[in-house]
Amino acid sequence: MDNKHVLAPDDVLRHEFNRWADQGKGEEMEAHHADITHKTLQIMELRPGERVLDLGCGAGWATRLLARMVGEGPEGFGQVVGLDISDEMIRRARAASRDFENIMYVWGSAGQIPWEENFFDKVLSVESFYYYPDQDRVLAELFRIMAPKGRLFILINLYRDNPYTLRWKDELKVPVHARSIEEYVQLLQAHAFQEVEARQVPDSTPSPETYSGRWFKNVDELNDFKRIGALLLMARKPDVRNPGPAYTIY
Numbered sequence: 001m002d003n004k005h006v007l008a009p010d011d012v013l014r015h016e017f018n019r020w021a022d023q024g025k026g027e028e029m030e031a032h033h034a035d036i037t038h039k040t041l042q043i044m045e046l047r048p049g050e051r052v053l054d055l056g057c058g059a060g061w062a063t064r065l066l067a068r069m070v071g072e073g074p075e076g077f078g079q080v081v082g083l084d085i086s087d088e089m090i091r092r093a094r095a096a097s098r099d100f101e102n103i104m105y106v107w108g109s110a111g112q113i114p115w116e117e118n119f120f121d122k123v124l125s126v127e128s129f130y131y132y133p134d135q136d137r138v139l140a141e142l143f144r145i146m147a148p149k150g151r152l153f154i155l156i157n158l159y160r161d162n163p164y165t166l167r168w169k170d171e172l173k174v175p176v177h178a179r180s181i182e183e184y185v186q187l188l189q190a191h192a193f194q195e196v197e198a199r200q201v202p203d204s205t206p207s208p209e210t211y212s213g214r215w216f217k218n219v220d221e222l223n224d225f226k227r228i229g230a231l232l233l234m235a236r237k238p239d240v241r242n243p244g245p246a247y248t249i250y
């Protein structure tokens, strides 16, 4: 029987990304996402002592970059939590991060983040947000666990204004959202986030002379996809301790 018809959405995601992890894709993704992630880390203004969540951390390569940036310093010893729905990704991330004292990897769903409220100074999520079945619920959870004035950074390649990435939509074995930049901005604002900003982050990695993969017709298309770039959504939680009346605390 096809698992998709019997499993809950989070179990479908867990199953699919465990398969990715078994195929070594967790580690491979670093090469695909490193350029846009490094550009995002520059914008995040990370400081030693901060508490950061890496939401949908996969094999943990970005979690380790974050841990180095917030580690010991005059302002204290920062902590990074990597959360992922795939227990196999979490196992691999833990195995590769044994030398880090300031990382904790947690197996769980973005829709029910197993953490206390008002905690994280910054949240980074790389290439994960469009998979979340209920993005509204995830934003409510992020609002809950972020510290007052905390900053959110959501980086995604698959969004409507980069039409090349819509080609992946039907090939992926799990349903995904393909919203426009404008729709995402409105979504974050509807969740009472402030200073909502969207930026397109081009991928500056060099392309091969010719393209022989399956997603682009030729190298010109690949370059155009990289020029349009990923979508970086940024927002700040207002300086409140208690969520507004429209928000549920889970």
Ligand SMILES: C[S@@+](CC[C@H](N)C(=O)[O-])C[C@H]1O[C@@H](n2cnc3c(N)ncnc32)[C@H](O)[C@@H]1O
Pocket (backbone or CB within 6 Å): 010, 013, 017, 026, 029, 030, 033, 055, 056, 057, 058, 059, 062, 083, 084, 085, 086, 089, 108, 109, 110, 111, 125, 126, 127, 128, 131, 132, 133
């Ligand atoms: C394309 S991978 C990106 C992984 C990593 N951020 C990177 O850039 O290498 C998407 C990740 O999001 C995780 N994910 C998908 N849905 C999730 C959910 N509902 N809650 C938590 N993690 C989820 C997957 O297990 C997977 O590791």
